[in-house]
Amino acid sequence: MLTLDQINTATPDALVALLDGLYEHSPWVARDAAARRPFASLAQLKLELNEAVKRAGREATLALIRAHPELAGQALTDETLTDASRSEQHQAGLTACTPEQRERLRQLNADYQARFGFPFVLAVRGPRGLGLDSAEIIATLERRLDNHPDFELAESLRNIHRIAEIRLDERVGHTPVLGNRVWDWAEELATHSDPGYAERGELTVTYLTDAHGACARQLCDWMRDDCGFDEVGIDAVGNVVGVYHGTDRGAKRLLTGSHYDTVRNGGKYDGRLGILVPMACVRELHRQGRRLPFGIEVVGFAEEEGQRYKAVFLGSGALTGHFDLRWLDQRDAQGIAMREAMAAAGLRIADIPGLRRNPAGYLGFVEVHIEQGPVLNEIDLPLGIVTSINGSVRCLGEIIGVASHAGTTPMDRRRDAATAAAELALFVEKRAGALPELVATMGMLEVPSGSINVVPGRCRFSLDIRATTDAVRDACDADVRAELQRICERRGLHYRLEETMRAAAAPSAPDWQQRWEGAVTALGLPVHRMPSGAGHDAMKLHETMPQAMLFMRGLNAGISHNPLESITNDDTELCVQAFARLIEDLGEEQS
Numbered sequence: 001m002l003t004l005d006q007i008n009t010a011t012p013d014a015l016v017a018l019l020d021g022l023y024e025h026s027p028w029v030a031r032d033a034a035a036r037r038p039f040a041s042l043a044q045l046k047l048e049l050n051e052a053v054k055r056a057g058r059e060a061t062l063a064l065i066r067a068h069p070e071l072a073g074q075a076l077t078d079e080t081l082t083d084a085s086r087s088e089q090h091q092a093g094l095t096a097c098t099p100e101q102r103e104r105l106r107q108l109n110a111d112y113q114a115r116f117g118f119p120f121v122l123a124v125r126g127p128r129g130l131g132l133d134s135a136e137i138i139a140t141l142e143r144r145l146d147n148h149p150d151f152e153l154a155e156s157l158r159n160i161h162r163i164a165e166i167r168l169d170e171r172v173g174h175t176p177v178l179g180n181r182v183w184d185w186a187e188e189l190a191t192h193s194d195p196g197y198a199e200r201g202e203l204t205v206t207y208l209t210d211a212h213g214a215c216a217r218q219l220c221d222w223m224r225d226d227c228g229f230d231e232v233g234i235d236a237v238g239n240v241v242g243v244y245h246g247t248d249r250g251a252k253r254l255l256t257g258s259h260y261d262t263v264r265n266g267g268k269y270d271g272r273l274g275i276l277v278p279m280a281c282v283r284e285l286h287r288q289g290r291r292l293p294f295g296i297e298v299v300g301f302a303e304e305e306g307q308r309y310k311a312v313f314l315g316s317g318a319l320t321g322h323f324d325l326r327w328l329d330q331r332d333a334q335g336i337a338m339r340e341a342m343a344a345a346g347l348r349i350a351d352i353p354g355l356r357r358n359p360a361g362y363l364g365f366v367e368v369h370i371e372q373g374p375v376l377n378e379i380d381l382p383l384g385i386v387t388s389i390n391g392s393v394r395c396l397g398e399i400i401g402v403a404s405h406a407g408t409t410p411m412d413r414r415r416d417a418a419t420a421a422a423e424l425a426l427f428v429e430k431r432a433g434a435l436p437e438l439v440a441t442m443g444m445l446e447v448p449s450g451s452i453n454v455v456p457g458r459c460r461f462s463l464d465i466r467a468t469t470d471a472v473r474d475a476c477d478a479d480v481r482a483e484l485q486r487i488c489e490r491r492g493l494h495y496r497l498e499e500t501m502r503a504a505a506a507p508s509a510p511d512w513q514q515r516w517e518g519a520v521t522a523l524g525l526p527v528h529r530m531p532s533g534a535g536h537d538a539m540k541l542h543e544t545m546p547q548a549m550l551f552m553r554g555l556n557a558g559i560s561h562n563p564l565e566s567i568t569n570d571d572t573e574l575c576v577q578a579f580a581r582l583i584e585d586l587g588e589e590q591s
Contacts, residue, residue, distance in 0.1 A: 007037075015031075043382070044523075046161075047526075071089065112144075121160055129569060192205060205260065229286075241299050254363050258369060267563060273368055284580065292587040316540035320356065359545045376530075383575065397463060397498070417493060418456035425442045439533055442461050468505060519578040530551065
């Protein structure tokens with residue numbers, strides 16, 4: 001097996017030979033990276049190979065893409081592929097395509113080449129390294145045909161780097177064992193889904209459904225039987241809680257975790273990654289018979305998404321003492337009150353107040369989470385350090401004008417509510433776009449009972465403003481409200497605007513952020529700091545104790561809340577290693 005020491009000490013020509021074939025017919029990649037030695041880790045080597053491609057410029061990268069064979073193409077039939085490419089296409093089942101699949105691939109490959117000017121490149125070994133099937137490959141090709149050419153060029157390079165990563169792993173004998181375990185856990189947990197979605201192969205787990213209960217029991221079983229937690233249970237709001245004691249059972253604990261409920265037709269890793277990664281670390285400690293100077297408490301929060309009831313952060317809110325008992329009277333779409341759902345799940349409402357954690361008993365809270373955005377994917381980094389969880393405000397509004405005949409109402413006499421909302425949406429886009437730490441969205445626009453031949457008399461809309469600080473958020477909120485008033489006065493309209501949610505920004509505690517940075521640096525990776533635009537359980541725990549988050553890259557442009565949400569076993573391995581390094585360093589601090 002190839003070793004990192006061999007890679008670091010080889011001559012440039014010898015290094016090119018050692019890494020030959022990682023990048024299809026492109027030895028210049030390894031030659032360029034050779035100048036950046038020594039590499040402190042396998043992760044750093046992969047990163048430098050990636051950077052070598054970036055430095056090469058557009059023509060060289062196009063040549064690299066064009067060096068790749070067409071999937072299930074003539075080269076496969078003629079057996080002129082490289083050994084690595086032939087093995088990968090065989091493992092993905094492309095040598096056993098049906099005639100219909102082969103014809104579909106032929107047509108799609110031709111359409112792709114005509115649109116982009118280079119062949120379709122896909123890491124057919126997939127995110128787990130086991131191989132995609134023909135149907136998955138065809139679906140991906142169909143989807144990527146709609147991409148913008150610049151984006152697709154970048155996506156092709158990302159797949160080339162994934163191909164190289166898998167080939168390099170095999171060459172150095174690296175198997176991401178812990179990453180595979182977390183990936184496999186996530187797959188098994190995703191077999192539980194609510195009725196109406198499960199039948200369509202979609203993942204939906206909402207609060208206190210049968211699927212929700214099955215997930216909770218599965219997590220408990222893994223924590224107890226596979227990972228060796230000392231205490232495991234489901235609390236009064238449905239949180240799964242596992243405790244692994246330190247050398248002193250009375251020592252303070254590190255609190256960590258995330259949520260296991262999902263949005264409707266969501267992804268497999270949002271929330272769940274933050275439960276499974278620390279579980280894998282505890283499992284390793286247990287296997288080694290080791291204890292740290294502090295305890296580790298992993299919580300699978302029962303609810304964060306707000307899909308079944310209007311209340312959110314039910315799980316983490318109970319731990320901070322912010323569970324509002326008035327929520328118990330809320331009813332879901334089927335008319336089932338929350339208190340009824342809790343009773344059916346065997347939860348004791350009377351025990352909820354006792355779930356509040358005493359901050360004096362905890363060192364802090366850390367959370368691992370898939371990024372849910374494109375940044376890490378675009379810059380080709382597996383991990384990012386969260387500096388702050390954005391503060392947010394949400395509103396529902398309605399602009400009221402006069403519905404009138406589209407043919408007989410002159411343009412200068414209309415009181416069009418929809419065009420007023422459109423004008424406001426453009427202002428919101430411009431106002432938020434002026435600051436890098438601010439985002440704002442009007443995600444819902446609805447003309448009630450709209451008709452093709454009627455000037456809209458009403459337009460309902462939503463407003464979502466998020467920023468790294470409350471001051472920036474509130475300034476945007478004030479400006480949008482003022483602009484809404486000006487638009488309506490000028491157009492002869494009036495409006496209603498109701499604030500439905502306000503959450504404070506949650507900046508990471510500096511010392512905990514530095515611990516994450518140290519853990520990432522120890523892996524040989526650069527530190528990339530970034531805010532979180534999404535809300536997380538960490539922002540609730542922030543109200544009572546210091547917190548900090550680690551982001552992990554998602555595939556497919558980082559898409560989340562979507563079935564295309566995906567991760568690789570290699571990135572997950574690094575995430576587990578970062579968490580393990582954080583708790584090891586914390587243990588040294590506490591000793």
